[in-house]
Amino acid sequence: MKILLVMPDAQMHKIRLGPLVRSMREMPLSICTLASLTPMYPDIDLRLVDGSVENVPLDYDADLVGISIITGCANRAYAIADHFRKRKIPVVLGGVHVTLLPGEAMQHADSIVIGRAEQTWPQLIEDFRAGSLKDIYLEHELTGDMLYSVPPPRRDLHKRSRYMIPDSVQATRGCKKACDFCTVPAVWPKFLKRPVEDVIQDVQLTKGKYIAFNDVSIAEDIDYAKELFRAMIPLGKRWGGLATINIMKDPELLSLMKASGCVYLLFGFESNDRPTLTSMGKGFNLSMAYDEIMHVMRGLRISVQGCFVFGFDHDTREVFANTVERVNELGIDIPRFSLYTPYPGSLLFKRLLKENRILSFNWDDYDTMHVVIQPSQMTPEELYQGFKWAYREAFKIRHIRKRMKGLTCNSIINFFGNLTYKIFVRRLFNEQKYALPYSTHDPGGAPDDTFYRDRFLEN
Ligand code: B12
Ligand code: SF4
The missing domain is CATH 3.40.50.280 (Cobalamin-binding domain)
Known part of the structure; x- marks a missing residue:
């Protein structure tokens, strides 16, 4: 069969x-x-x-x-x-x-x-x-918060050489937060953890020195994360993953993270604007200044990939230049930008649907690189052009060099990481046929979305 x-x-x-x-x-x-x-x-x-x-x-x-x-x-x-x-x-x-x-x-x-x-x-x-x-x-709902019996994935059936990091591992599913644009609370409403022994067995099966944890927030449960990192120390691996700023509160967690081989972390900084962070459900990002976070991460020699989103209701046309300036000032090793995207099931989707501000229900556009919403303080075109400008600007060699100044760790990895992103983004923008939905781009070509509008509004 x-x-x-x-x-x-x-x-x-x-x-x-x-x-x-x-x-x-x-x-x-x-x-x-x-x-x-x-x-x-x-x-x-x-x-x-x-x-x-x-x-x-x-x-x-x-x-x-x-x-x-x-x-x-x-x-x-x-x-x-x-x-x-x-x-x-x-x-x-x-x-x-x-x-x-x-x-x-x-x-x-x-x-x-x-x-x-x-x-x-x-x-x-x-x-x-x-x-x-x-x-x-x-699936029937699990009692408790442990996820037993997840066998190690058959990584051998994928083409290993085709991935920058072929050894990925997942320890937890879900997240306890509820940021308005995020899919995770709707898809995995319960935060679940695999037994640490299972994760360690999985890590031991990986062939390379570097692994990527693809958990959406690896240290969401701090005690669990400490246990996992302690168990990883003897394995001598190097790893990266996603975390929230909440990890900064616990110095023991940070040093275990480092000792277990952490070399990079991706943080969702999202915005530099306080009211924006609060309104999107990411008020927890206000618990520590971004400068302080970068300072601690530099001290630990952990590279930072920092994500920022454009298109929030408070964003004006100034947001693009301000964000690039801030990213350079902070010395974020690899910046990543996305457009505010209302994934189905998210709180944002429900809100913008009611406000009649979703411009496209064509899922091809839901890659955070297309404008799919009517922004509050600019036109969709201005949002897209600003987003494109910010990406190109941030990856100019002089800015990459500025961000890397004084960096003593992972410099080669960071430099190549930045170059790869520079190439990727340039090609992506060159290849994008249209980055605005049909309705704004070509009024005649707008697909009939009454079906979606009616159905989602009913729910
Ligand atoms: C690796 C990854 C990618 C890869 C591969 C994506 C892919 N095709 O899955 C790449 C790099 C391409 C990618 C890109 C993006 N990603 Co991504 N990515 C992930 C990540 C980190 C890991 C996926 C994974 O391995 N999960 C582990 C497996 C075991 O879980 P799973 O996929 O859910 O599978 C389980 C079930 O869902 C089910 N299942 C899954 N598939 C199938 C199929 C069948 C037949 C059956 C029966 C069951 C089944 O069984 C599995 C075991 O229980 C997830 C976060 C996460 N932890 O899941 C985000 C995630 C999937 N990505 C996400 C997003 C938003 C993006 C980007 C927009 C990010 C960006 N701006 O760059 C782009 C989108 C690209 C596009 N054109 O749409 C969102 C998805 C949102 C959504 N509604 O689709 C996630 C959930 C992250 C998040 N925080 O919300 N991503
Ligand atoms: S954006 Fe990150 S922190 Fe917020 S709900 Fe999603 S996974 Fe959790």
Whole structure:
């Protein structure tokens, strides 16, 4: 029985050198986790394809196709699903977007999986073999906050050389915060932790020196994180991941983090404006000045990737230059910018829908690089141009050099990281056909979105 597991092309975070495509990020764990959950029948033949780094084999003779979907890739996923279903090959859809909008996904699938698949995927495979595939599989809620029995992912089934960091590991799922633009509270409403022994076993199976934790907030539970970092020290790995500013409150946590091999952290700084941070549910960012955070991180020799978002209601046209100036002043090692995007299921989506300010329901635009909202204090065009300007400006060599001044750690990694982003962003902007929704760009070409508007407003 041939099972094909696919992730559609995310069309970002990669560089192309002739025919060779390389992701600048970590290996995703979505389909290699499904692979490890697949019952081990001798006749099962698994093929994994990450469309971001290789072509999806549309002529593959599969018995079953599984597709993993995040919002920005939903249209491409549905096109692949429709293609295989036309070939009479059954398709199962799962992942973040399916969990957020199951009704939409069902129109393109023989079966959908809502939520995590640890309980449901093994059962689905048994049902499929028995010829009794169900329409919907839904995980039942776990009691407690521990996530047992997640087997180590089958990383060996992905093309290792295609990823900047091929060894990714996940210790926790979810986050206890509720930032208004974020998908996480809707997709994983409960914060769950894998037993530290399981995570350590997983880390021990990784081949390289560097690993990426793809947890959305690795130290969300401080006691758990300390236990994990203590257990990692003897392994001698180097690692990076995402964290919130809350980690800064605990010096013991910070030194364990460093001792366990942390070399970079990504923080969602989002904005330099206090009322903006409070209104988006990120008031916790106000607990320490960004200068202080950078000072501590420099002291620990941990590189900082700092994310800022443009398009908040308080943002005026000055925000772009002010942010770039601040990013340089702070010496953020690798800055990242995004546009304020109302992912379905998020608090922002509900608010902007009511205010009639969502300009596009075309999921292709939901990659945080397209303007999909009507900003409060500028036009969509001004928001897009300002965003583009900020990215280009921040990655000018003189600014990169300024940010790296006095840096004694990870300088080569940081320099190449910045250069890679510079190339990636330049290509992305050159390739983007339009970065504004149809409705503002080409009034005649606006798709009919009454369906979405009515349906979402009802809920
Ligand atoms: C690796 C990663 C990427 C990779 C790969 C993305 C991909 N196709 O999944 C890359 C680098 C391309 C990427 C890009 C982006 N990403 Co990203 N990314 C991640 C990250 C850090 C890890 C994914 C992962 O490995 N998860 C671990 C696995 C085990 O969990 P899982 O995917 O949910 O899978 C489980 C279930 O969902 C289910 N399942 C999943 N797929 C399937 C399929 C089938 C058939 C079945 C049955 C079940 C099933 O089973 C799994 C086991 O339980 C997640 C955060 C996270 N921790 O999940 C964000 C995340 C997926 N990304 C997110 C975002 C916002 C982005 C970007 C916009 C960021 C940016 N500005 O650059 C872009 C979007 C690109 C685009 N065009 O849309 C959001 C998704 C929001 C949304 N509604 O879609 C997340 C959730 C982060 C967050 N904080 O909100 N990302
Ligand atoms: S943006 Fe980060 S801190 Fe906020 S809810 Fe999402 S994962 Fe949690």
